[in-house]
Amino acid sequence: MTTRQPNASLERLFRESGWTMRQCAQAVNRIGTERGTPLKYQQPSVHQWLSGHLPKESVRPLILEAFARRLLRPVTHTEAGFPSPPANGNSHPTAVEGLIDLGTQDMDPSRRSVLGVGLFSVALAVPGWQDVVGRMEAFARNPKVRIGSSEVKAVRAMTERLSDLDDDFGGRYARPMAAAFLVNTVTPYLSADGSSETRKSMLSAAAFLCYLTGWMAVDEGAHGRAQQYYLKALELAGAGGDHNTYCHVLRGMSVQAANLGHGTPAARLANVAAESAPESTPRMRAFMAGQQAHAYALAGEKANALASLREAERAVDQAESQVGTFGGFSSATLAYSTAEVRYALGDAKGSVESLHDHFRLRDSTDMQRSKLIFASLLAERQLEIGHVEAACFTWGAVLDQYPVMHSGRIDDKVKKISSLLSPYLRNPLVWQTSERAVALCGK
Known part of the structure; x- marks a missing residue:
């Protein structure tokens, strides 16, 4: 023995x-x-x-x-004394095959429920720009199919429509459509023949669609799956020489990490995104610095957080117009970033003030989903500072619009309402709000 x-x-x-x-x-x-x-x-x-x-x-x-x-570092099987994981077959899929495998799993909503959401990793290996740039040869040509500028325009237009659906109705509603379009239409284009410029443009368009699909996965709470999409988006952006989208994806990965409470990885990703950015217009600087500020605050780096926030403020002031700003970063977005920084640094009351500023500055065309998420944050923080009835009124506005939204993040926010309000149920408004939230949770 x-x-x-x-x-x-x-x-x-x-x-x-x-x-x-x-x-x-x-x-x-x-x-x-x-x-x-x-x-x-x-x-x-x-x-x-x-x-x-x-x-x-x-x-x-x-x-x-x-x-x-x-x-705060990668840990391998060997380092933990575990046997190495079994190899997944003897062949390595092509870039397109990997994308098809990823998207196919998301096309059927009923099947997604049994696939699991994947594991979010703070130690994910993120390829640098030099590791992915110009690798168009990874996408083989199919001489039987040829693409031109019209196909590129169609992909970009469809991505915009899918983004609108995602904004208006949530990621759970839009992701199956995005995945189906990615697999059935876009991946054949990636292997199609065409001019070098056209193929690069198609890779760039596919990169942003892949990023958007990952963003939808985040909204469903499928964080590991989202990271897979983000890595594919980085690969596609590099192959197409699209440095802006590459940095945009890195920033999105930082947002994901920050929203999960991982401040140090979020700051690392935000810094890489900012340092890699190919342009330094006020709009781009604001877009990057606002996320750096939030990530630094979560990581407990107060001086860096406030410095980045000031940089974002200066950049927004310098931008000649808030219309069409890069990544949608505007004065309203800056107010939200300020609210997140203040809250992460322990100033709940100041965060409430900044969220009020955000809603005062919001444009009528801003995302419906972000409106509900930010309003939910406002209500939670109003309750935290003792403004119980104000929180109920804010939650009431969220619940008015909740039934049409198919968002995992908002579902989670609504499910929390009843437990958060449980100490105050003697107040009739509180009881009404709590009961309404419970009733709507099974929508």
């Missing part, structure tokens, strides 16, 4: 983390919930892992991600 050997590698990571066994188990459970597969590990399970019992194969990536988030 052999004696099981303790996992000395995992023990080193555990000591480095400074966790208790209970905290380690809770971290793994949180990531399981985030992925859509809730776990109930407790202290004895961690003790078993440290003693040499091998966790389930499906759980090992969650453990690695938990330590990566805690230690």
Whole structure:
């Protein structure tokens, strides 16, 4: 009979983390919930892992991600004393095949529910611009199909329509359509023949569509899947020589990390996006600096956060017009960024003031989904500072428009209302708002 050997590698990571066994188990459970597969590990399970019992194969990536988030660096199977994961076949799919595989899984909404949402990784390897630029040869030519400027225009126009649907109705509504268009129409174009300029333009158009589809996945809470789309978007942007879209995607990845509470990775991605930006117009600087400010604040870097916020303010002031600003960054967006910075730095009251500024400055054409998300944040923070009835009125406006929205993020916000209001149910307005939210949760 052999004696099981303790996992000395995992023990080193555990000591480095400074966790208790209970905290380690809770971290793994949180990531399981985030992925859509809730776990109930407790202290004895961690003790078993440290003693040499091998966790389930499906759980090992969650453990690695938990330590990566805690230690702010990638953690491999080998470093944790786990066997290397099995190889996925002997062949490597082409760039187009990988995109088809990714999109096909999202085309059928009923099938997506059993696929899981994937695992968000703070240690994701993000390719640099020099790693992806000009790799158009990765997309082989099919001489039987030829594209021109009309096909490029069609893809860009369809992407705009899909973006409008996403804004008006949410990612759960629009993502199957975006994935179907990506797989059935756009991927054949990527392998089509055409002039060098046309093929580059098509790669650029596909990159932004891929980014948009990832953005929709974020809205559904499918964060691991979103990262896969973002990486494909970076690859496509590089192949098409589209530096602006490459930086736009990096910033979007920073927004995703920030919204999940990962300040340090968010700041790293925002900084890479800003440093890689090929132009330094006021609009671009505001777009980048506003996100840097939020990420820095979440990371606890107050001086950098305030410096970036001032840079964003100067850039917005310098822009000759707020119409058509890069990435939609405007005075209203700046007010929202200010609200997020103030809240992350502990100023809930100031955050409420800035959110009021945001709604005062919003344009009637601004996104419906962001309006509901930001209004939900406002209500939560109004409640936090003791403005209970004001919070109910704000939530009431959200609930008025909620039934037409198919957004995982807004679903989560509405589901929280009842528990947040539970200490104040003797107030008739509070009770009414709470009951209404519960009734609408099953829409």
